Amino acid sequence: MPADANQYGDVFGGWTMGHIDLAGAVLGHKVARGRIATVAVNTMQFHQPVSVGDIVSFFAEVEKRGKTSVTIKVQMYAERHPADPITVKVTEALITYVALNADGSKRELPAA
Ligand SMILES: CCCCCCCCCCCCCCCC(=O)SCCNC(=O)CCNC(=O)[C@H](O)C(C)(C)COP(=O)(O)OP(=O)(O)OC[C@H]1O[C@@H](n2cnc3c(N)ncnc32)[C@H](O)[C@@H]1OP(=O)(O)O
Numbered sequence: 551m552p553a554d555a556n557q558y559g560d561v562f563g564g565w566t567m568g569h570i571d572l573a574g575a576v577l578g579h580k581v582a583r584g585r586i587a588t589v590a591v592n593t594m595q596f597h598q599p600v601s602v603g604d605i606v607s608f609f610a611e612v613e614k615r616g617k618t619s620v621t622i623k624v625q626m627y628a629e630r631h632p633a634d635p636i637t638v639k640v641t642e643a644l645i646t647y648v649a650l651n652a653d654g655s656k657r658e659l660p661a662a
Pocket residue numbers: 571572575576579586587588589590592615616617618619620646648654655656
């Protein structure tokens with residue numbers, strides 16, 4: 551059995567979720583200008599399967615800014631079928647990150 555897929559070539563949802571968390575965290579880190587933690591995966595929707603060989607891209611945007619938290623919408627697209635390429639949205643999620651101090655306590659987001 552491969553590490554991140556089943557025997558049919560479908561990529562596991564956990565792999566996808568991990569990469570979506572990281573993609574959102576890159577933007578969350580920029581917004582917070584420093585350390586963050588994922589506090590909630592508010593929604594996660596798998597629209598289409600991801601297959602071994604797909605070329606995947608992640609797009610993140612701020613959905614909502616709070617006092618200490620920022621909620622990021624992440625969309626994941628897959629390009630497939632190299633002979634006749636198509637790009638489809640495979641997954642989207644809303645994830646909330648909290649800005650942290652060095653000791654792991656929450657802190658207010660810096661001004662936008
Ligand atoms: C240029 C350089 C580029 C570099 C580029 C690198 C970037 C790439 C970095 C990679 C970074 C890795 C990114 C993954 C990071 C982990 O995966 S961290 C591991 C998983 N997460 C954790 O371990 C966190 C554990 N939880 C905690 O430590 C505490 O819950 C926290 C986060 C400190 C929050 O403390 P708390 O006292 O429970 O906070 P609380 O007041 O209840 O809530 C705080 C805020 O969160 C909100 N919140 C709480 N629960 C929820 C919920 N269920 N839903 C929505 N919002 C919620 C609250 O509404 C509040 O928001 P504000 O109104 O203040 O805006």
